Amino acid sequence: MAAITMKNIVKQYGDGFPAVNDVSLDIADGEFMILVGPSGCGKSTLLRMIVGLEDITSGDMLIGDERVNEKAPRDRNLSMVFQNYALYPHLTVFENIAFPLRLHKVSDTQVKERVQKAAALLELTEHLDRKPANLSGGQRQRVAMGRAIVREAQAFLFDEPLSNLDAKLRGQMRTEISRLQKRLGITTVYVTHDQVEAMTLGDRVAVLRKGVLQQVASPRTLYEEPVNLFVAGFIGSPPMNFIPAAVADGELRTPFGPMRLPQTRSVDLSGREMVLVGARPEAFEDAAVVSDTVRDHGMTFDANVDVIEWLGNEQYAYVPYEAPDDIRKRLAELERELDSEAMRTQLVVSLDATSRLAEGSAAPLWLDLRTVHIFDPASGDNLTVSPTRGVEAPARQSGQSTADRGSEAGASDEDSRPQTPQAGAGEGTASG
Amino acid sequence: MNDQKTGRQVALWWIVGAAVVVYALFPVAWIVSLSFKSAADLSNQQFLPTTFVWSNYEDILVGDAQDLFLSALRNSIGICLIATFIAVLLSTFCAYAIARLDFPGKRVILTTALAVAIFPVISIVTPLFNLWRNIGLYDTWPGVIIPYLSLTLPISIWTLSAFFRQIPWELEQAAQVDGATTWQAFRRVIVPLATPGVFTTAIISFFIAWNDFVYGISLTSTEAARPVPAALAFFTGASQFEQPAGGIAAAAVIVTIPVVILVLLFQRRIVSGLTQGAVKG
Ligand SMILES: Nc1ncnc2c1ncn2[C@@H]1O[C@H](COP(=O)(O)OP(=O)(O)O)[C@@H](O)[C@H]1O
Ligand SMILES: [Mg+2]
Numbered sequence: 200m201a202a203i204t205m206k207n208i209v210k211q212y213g214d215g216f217p218a219v220n221d222v223s224l225d226i227a228d229g230e231f232m233i234l235v236g237p238s239g240c241g242k243s244t245l246l247r248m249i250v251g252l253e254d255i256t257s258g259d260m261l262i263g264d265e266r267v268n269e270k271a272p273r274d275r276n277l278s279m280v281f282q283n284y285a286l287y288p289h290l291t292v293f294e295n296i297a298f299p300l301r302l303h304k305v306s307d308t309q310v311k312e313r314v315q316k317a318a319a320l321l322e323l324t325e326h327l328d329r330k331p332a333n334l335s336g337g338q339r340q341r342v343a344m345g346r347a348i349v350r351e352a353q354a355f356l357f358d359e360p361l362s363n364l365d366a367k368l369r370g371q372m373r374t375e376i377s378r379l380q381k382r383l384g385i386t387t388v389y390v391t392h393d394q395v396e397a398m399t400l401g402d403r404v405a406v407l408r409k410g411v412l413q414q415v416a417s418p419r420t421l422y423e424e425p426v427n428l429f430v431a432g433f434i435g436s437p438p439m440n441f442i443p444a445a446v447a448d449g450e451l452r453t454p455f456g457p458m459r460l461p462q463t464r465s466v467d468l469s470g471r472e473m474v475l476v477g478a479r480p481e482a483f484e485d486a487a488v489v490s491d492t493v494r495d496h497g498m499t500f501d502a503n504v505d506v507i508e509w510l511g512n513e514q515y516a517y518v519p520y521e522a523p524d525d526i527r528k529r530l531a532e533l534e535r536e537l538d539s540e541a542m543r544t545q546l547v548v549s550l551d552a553t554s555r556l557a558e559g560s561a562a563p564l565w566l567d568l569r570t571v572h573i574f575d576p577a578s579g580d581n582l583t584v585s586p587t588r589g590v591e592a593p594a595r596q597s598g599q600s601t602a603d604r605g606s607e608a609g610a611s612d613e614d615s616r617p618q619t620p621q622a623g624a625g626e627g628t629a630s631g
Numbered sequence: 632m633n634d635q636k637t638g639r640q641v642a643l644w645w646i647v648g649a650a651v652v653v654y655a656l657f658p659v660a661w662i663v664s665l666s667f668k669s670a671a672d673l674s675n676q677q678f679l680p681t682t683f684v685w686s687n688y689e690d691i692l693v694g695d696a697q698d699l700f701l702s703a704l705r706n707s708i709g710i711c712l713i714a715t716f717i718a719v720l721l722s723t724f725c726a727y728a729i730a731r732l733d734f735p736g737k738r739v740i741l742t743t744a745l746a747v748a749i750f751p752v753i754s755i756v757t758p759l760f761n762l763w764r765n766i767g768l769y770d771t772w773p774g775v776i777i778p779y780l781s782l783t784l785p786i787s788i789w790t791l792s793a794f795f796r797q798i799p800w801e802l803e804q805a806a807q808v809d810g811a812t813t814w815q816a817f818r819r820v821i822v823p824l825a826t827p828g829v830f831t832t833a834i835i836s837f838f839i840a841w842n843d844f845v846y847g848i849s850l851t852s853t854e855a856a857r858p859v860p861a862a863l864a865f866f867t868g869a870s871q872f873e874q875p876a877g878g879i880a881a882a883a884v885i886v887t888i889p890v891v892i893l894v895l896l897f898q899r900r901i902v903s904g905l906t907q908g909a910v911k912g
Contacts, residue, residue, distance in 0.1 A: 251808075252804050252807070252808070271807070271812075272804070273807055273808070273810045273811060273812065276810075277808065278808065278809070279808045281801060283799075283801070285801050285804070289823040298809050298819075299809040302806075302811050302815060303810055346809065
């Protein structure tokens with residue numbers, strides 16, 4: 200077990216294209232770190248540099264306290280699960296799992312014992328004599344995991360290990376991996392482009408965009424305080440709504456009417472003409488079901504509800520609106536970058552399942568202004584979040600900060616939130 | 632395969648299959664039958680001999696034609712094994728480079744190999760004959776092995792590079808992460824995966840060399856280097872009134888046996904499905 204430290208890591212491929220650009224990241228001993236981002240953003244490249252399959256163009260890679268830039272993969276003592284499992288087709292499941300042990304000249308009795316143990320943990324015992332070709336996708340995945348956990352590696356590296364499985368199996372294996380990591384307590388770096396995996400598995404999540412690190416934070420911070428448009432749009436499903444707003448007389452003019460930000464969300468708008476207001480679908484509500492005590496914290500507006508999707512436990516309403524051309528272009532660009540298909544000039548609104556809004560009707564909607572974010576449309580920066588939030592310290596803080604938040608939720612909304620939250624402290628977001 | 636074939640489809644497949652088998656095997660059966668006919672029986676206008684005799688086999692193995700046939704058999708086996716070995720060795724290196732490395736001229740190599748493979752043998756055999764006589768390669772083993780390489784190398788390069796391209800090379804990296812040196816990764820993972828392909832290639836190129844006639848007859852003059860297919864043409868009957876067909880047939884049966892044995896022996900090793908399962912199915 201060891202910490203992994205990256206200092207200004209750069210990777211340029213032969214054509215000079217920087218696939219990973221100046222990434223600095225501390226992964227604490229025993230931490231579960233997620234690398235997430237759209238496909239092609241350099242996640243695999245970064246992982247392969249950690250494991251030693253890709254040369255590092257510049258920067259330092261430390262495992263434990265040792266610089267490993269020049270070390271061959273076998274001297275780094277890391278184990279990796281590849282996206283397509285990379286099982287050895289000519290070996291049985293037993294020998295596949297035993298392979299690393301055989302290379303390390305472990306005695307036969309030891310091999311047997313450890314493989315049996317790993318197989319039992321992964322429920323592979325009855326398949327030990329079979330060849331990988333005869334296994335199902337989920338079983339192959341588990342064999343790959345078995346091969347990774349059978350030896351005492353310093354860290355586990357996963358490269359999109361679940362992307363080849365169907366949705367149901369993916370859910371099961373996700374839980375499995377989470378359980379396994381908690382039990383073994385080994386430093387883990389997990390690459391994925393699936394945000395459900397990113398949000399549920401990790402202690403911290405590192406968001407990459409075109410090889411550049413955007414934000415490193417706990418899933419909750421990432422969700423509640425994204426540092427820029429990219430992170431805000433990438434994390435969350437359905438994604439955050441971005442509403443164009445013109446700045447006039449210290450007020451925001453949106454297609455849904457004027458918006459007066461509460462104290463906790465107010466930002467310096469001087470010198471700006473246009474901003475984007477980011478609001479999660481769940482920040483909206485059917486105005487009819489909003490209780491009077493909170494109504495004042497938000498704005499109520501009339502919306503043309505286009506389509507309603509009722510999912511049983513909740514429902515989504517779609518509200519189209521008009522946006523200026525340049526904003527529309529900017530949003531389309533963001534969409535492309537995020538590989539998302541959401542139509543950005545419509546609001547996606549999450550409503551209470553009991554709400555009885557009808558499709559194609561005009562209805563009053565309520566937006567909770569305490570949780571909105573203001574983005575600079577040009578740079579994409581989140582003006583409501585201090586820039587120091589970009590990289591959150593590695594700490595066993597996920598548990599602690601959840602506790603903090605629990606008490607906060609009780610004390611609730613009147614707490615005025617510090618304008619610039621200190622990095623590292625349990626982040627104080629007042630949200631419902 | 633589609634499991635739900637109707638009975639009629641199955642029957643049709645059987646009929647077509649049987650027709651193909653008969654078409655392919657009838658000449659072989661005929662040769663076998665011919666090899667057991669006595670000299671008088673040869674033109675009896677029947678498929679089966681009236682009496683089964685071993686005289687043809689005795690003739691070529693221990694009798695008059697012994698010198699001609701046995702030396703030719705020795706030449707054929709020796710020359711073909713050497714030609715196959717060299718072709719497989721060279722084409723393994725070549726195909727590895729083509730499959731793994733990115734270098735200019737990759738396509739040129741493959742295209743050249745193809746061009747050589749389709750080049751008509753008959754058109755170079757006369758110049759080769761003159762050249763070989765001048766430099767002393769005529770009627771020697773190397774004099775036959777070298778032209779055989781021009782037959783076996785291109786096809787070996789093509790088969791092997793197609794095969795190597797299918798090997799999941801990521802496994803090499805997986806092995807390195809698991810703690811293998813480059814050599815260990817190659818020996819314990821890549822070699823077992825590549826072996827079936829190399830075997831297939833070896834067998835194919837052995838057959839090509841084994842079956843050659845044109846080079847064999849043009850570039851040899853004595854039993855020093857003459858291979859079996861060429862030697863068959865020099866068989867004579869016991870008297871000038873007897874046809875050598877019986878002896879030729881017997882020799883043909885004998886040279887077919889190694890081919891059949893090879894195929895039966897390595898049939899299981901030529902399982903291309905071996906690499907399946909490494910990646911997601
Ligand atoms: N061997 C390579 N040579 C050149 N460019 C590469 C190579 N491998 C990856 N890249 C480029 O590096 C970028 C990051 O790739 P990768 O790390 O595989 O992305 P991800 O895993 O996030 O989808 C991509 O733009 C890709 O085109
Ligand atoms: Mg990748």
